[in-house]
Amino acid sequence: MRVFQVLVTLSFGDAVSNDCFAIKQVLLDAGYTTAIYAENIDKRVKDSHVKKYNSLPKLKASDVVLYHLSTGSEMNSKIMDLPCRKFVIYHNITPSQFFTSYNGTTARLCAMGHDETLKLKDTFEAGFCDSQFNLDQLRSYGYTCPLVVRPVLIPFEDYKKKPDQEVIEKMNEDKDTVKNVIFVGRIAPNKCQQDIISVAYAYKKLYDDKVRFILVGSSNGTEKYQNKLEFYSQLLELDNVEFTGQISFPAILAYYKTASAFLCLSEHEGFCVPVLEAMCFDVPVLAYNSTAVPETMGDSGIILEDKDPATAAAYLHELLLNESIRKEVIDGQRERLKRFSYETVSKEFLKTLEEFIKREAK
Amino acid sequence: MNARDILKQKTAEAAVKNTIQIPFSFTHLKLSGQIDTNTHIEEENMNIITDNELELKPRGILAKLSSLFIGFFVFRIFQQQKSINSAYRTVCIESEKLVLEEETLRKRIQDAEMRIVKLESAR
Numbered sequence: 001m002r003v004f005q006v007l008v009t010l011s012f013g014d015a016v017s018n019d020c021f022a023i024k025q026v027l028l029d030a031g032y033t034t035a036i037y038a039e040n041i042d043k044r045v046k047d048s049h050v051k052k053y054n055s056l057p058k059l060k061a062s063d064v065v066l067y068h069l070s071t072g073s074e075m076n077s078k079i080m081d082l083p084c085r086k087f088v089i090y091h092n093i094t095p096s097q098f099f100t101s102y103n104g105t106t107a108r109l110c111a112m113g114h115d116e117t118l119k120l121k122d123t124f125e126a127g128f129c130d131s132q133f134n135l136d137q138l139r140s141y142g143y144t145c146p147l148v149v150r151p152v153l154i155p156f157e158d159y160k161k162k163p164d165q166e167v168i169e170k171m172n173e174d175k176d177t178v179k180n181v182i183f184v185g186r187i188a189p190n191k192c193q194q195d196i197i198s199v200a201y202a203y204k205k206l207y208d209d210k211v212r213f214i215l216v217g218s219s220n221g222t223e224k225y226q227n228k229l230e231f232y233s234q235l236l237e238l239d240n241v242e243f244t245g246q247i248s249f250p251a252i253l254a255y256y257k258t259a260s261a262f263l264c265l266s267e268h269e270g271f272c273v274p275v276l277e278a279m280c281f282d283v284p285v286l287a288y289n290s291t292a293v294p295e296t297m298g299d300s301g302i303i304l305e306d307k308d309p310a311t312a313a314a315y316l317h318e319l320l321l322n323e324s325i326r327k328e329v330i331d332g333q334r335e336r337l338k339r340f341s342y343e344t345v346s347k348e349f350l351k352t353l354e355e356f357i358k359r360e361a362k
Numbered sequence: 363m364n365a366r367d368i369l370k371q372k373t374a375e376a377a378v379k380n381t382i383q384i385p386f387s388f389t390h391l392k393l394s395g396q397i398d399t400n401t402h403i404e405e406e407n408m409n410i411i412t413d414n415e416l417e418l419k420p421r422g423i424l425a426k427l428s429s430l431f432i433g434f435f436v437f438r439i440f441q442q443q444k445s446i447n448s449a450y451r452t453v454c455i456e457s458e459k460l461v462l463e464e465e466t467l468r469k470r471i472q473d474a475e476m477r478i479v480k481l482e483s484a485r
Contacts, residue, residue: 206381302366309384310379
């Protein structure tokens with residue numbers, strides 16, 4: 001049987017693309033004929049199973065297309081007309097208002113994505129959602145087809161690769177006096193990196209211990225937002241806030257490896273992979289209670305109920321210095337991580353997909 | 363009590379909530395030349411900004427004349443650029459021809475010199 005994955009953009013290192021590659025492997029291992037078709041493909045992607053969307057073969061009614069829905073695109077309307085069985089994998093779409101001040105094109109794409117998701121409500125036979133939050137959203141848009149929660153597939157084995165030694169040495173240079181607090185994720189207004197800077201300011205005012213706040217992530221397309229963040233940090237006279245820009249995978253691993261805490265104050269996440277990545281490196285997570293974040297964290301890590309910078313700084317201070325709390329948090333995170341193991345999630349995915357396929361086609 | 367409860371309690375005891383005021387509001391922060399959500403834009407201008415079909419056309423005799431003048435000016439620049447390009451191409455071709463000719467002449471001189479040497483040795 002042929003099962004194809006279709007998405008708008010296959011880039012390098014983002015959660016949707018990584019999920020797509022992981023699903024491809026699961027499908028190959030299960031004996032399906034599969035390939036990934038994307039309209040835009042990052043030049044760094046070297047995979048014989050990745051092809052341009054316009055080379056999609058002639059589809060039969062029995063073929064299956066798994067459509068990754070995560071942005072606005074003309075492809076969203078093309079998908080309606082494919083003469084095959086269609087299942088959606090919904091990763092959520094960032095509300096456009098986050099981007100209106102910074103990038104008109106992204107804001108427009110997000111708004112389009114929202115409208116197109118509504119129009120697609122009767123297109124799919126069934127669907128996978130990264131989180132209950134995403135599933136509830138599709139239900140509120142009028143999706144009546146069977147939907148299941150299927151967490152993003154993360155090949156945690158990849159995180160055992162060798163981290164960038166240069167970054168490790170740089171971060172560990174003053175490890176006895178300075179602790180590293182990181183956030184990993186592209187520089188984007190929905191991720192609210194400005195609130196992390198505010199916490200850095202409050203921390204500096206309240207406590208004597210030194211903490212370095214590192215914002216790991218690319219600012220491609222959100223340069224205006226990054227400029228404003230840097231300006232904000234300068235105005236607050238903070239010399240302990242660092243931006244890494246786009247970096248290699250081994251460098252990201254190095255930042256996780258040398259981090260003492262992971263601080264996430266994002267206001268919109270459909271799943272939030274970095275939280276699990278931090279857990280994978282035994283980095284205690286402190287995250288704001290928003291969208292799908294608490295669901296991904298489960299009972300592990302620490303949830304912030306409000307964004308008051310002083311309160312967040314106090315939580316962070318305890319989390320950094322109180323060894324018994326750190327140990328309990330890390331133990332809880334290790335337990336939580338089991339839920340998202342590659343084996344568990346891939347088995348669940350395959351089982352559900354087979355159930356979907358067995359159902360009578362619409 | 364789990365870690366979450368302990369932290370909640372400890373933070374409550376520390377009573378730090380709302381004790382730190384950030385002196386600058388990120389939302390109201392403006393980089394020069396940047397339009398953000400707080401920038402006041404007149405309703406009529408807003409319509410112009412959001413209108414996808416909008417075409418910019420000069421209105422009034424002066425604007426039309428200026429537009430024509432600028433159009434003519436740009437056209438002249440385009441024409442001049444074209445003629446410069448064509449002249450440059452001619453120069454390049456001529457230069458290549460000269461190089462070839464130089465090569466041919468050098469060969470002839472060499473041949474002539476050879477002949478002279480042969481003649482002299484025959485004498």
